[in-house]
Amino acid sequence: MQLSLYQTIGPHHIKQLIHDFYQGVQTDQFLVPMYRDGFAVAEDRLHLFMMQYLGGPTTYSDQRGHPQIRKRHAHFAMNEETKTHWLRHMNKALDQSKMLDEHKEYLRSYFTKTAEFLIS
Numbered sequence: 001m002q003l004s005l006y007q008t009i010g011p012h013h014i015k016q017l018i019h020d021f022y023q024g025v026q027t028d029q030f031l032v033p034m035y036r037d038g039f040a041v042a043e044d045r046l047h048l049f050m051m052q053y054l055g056g057p058t059t060y061s062d063q064r065g066h067p068q069i070r071k072r073h074a075h076f077a078m079n080e081e082t083k084t085h086w087l088r089h090m091n092k093a094l095d096q097s098k099m100l101d102e103h104k105e106y107l108r109s110y111f112t113k114t115a116e117f118l119i120s
């Protein structure tokens with residue numbers, strides 16, 4: 001049986017990454033006002049989304065339906081500036097993660113491309 005990327009990277013590393021990311025976002029006065037449902041909810045959603053994206057349990061879609069992440073970001077201020085702030089916190093969380101370097105670089109590239117897609 002082939003392991004999912006979620007298992008290969010390590011569920012605890014994914015959970016920690018998303019937690020550390022939101023610790024950073026919460027200190028960013030530029031981003032804070034965007035998170036109207038609160039950070040616990042946002043952290044849970046992104047964690048479940050990444051779990052599913054990486055081939056793990058599909059709890060995200062069971063709870064939220066099809067991801068449609070472009071549509072779900074449509075009512076936020078998605079632009080070069082918010083992208084830079086978002087990626088700064090994600091890259092910082094990746095820098096401090098204990099996952100393997102090759103996994104960090106895979107995720108760094110994925111987040112950068114997806115953020116670009118979301119503002120385009």
Ligand code: HEM
Pocket residue numbers: 034035036037038041042045046049064069072073076077078082083086087110111114115116118119
């Ligand atoms: C470009 C910069 C980005 C900004 C400013 C941004 C901002 C936000 C905000 C404000 C929310 C709402 C949080 C809430 O649920 O209350 C959100 C949700 C979410 N974001 Fe982003 N985001 C960005 C990039 C990304 C990227 C790159 C991904 C995927 C890798 C992503 C995945 C998600 C997911 C899965 C949700 C939850 C959607 C839902 O179920 O409602 N975001 N984002």
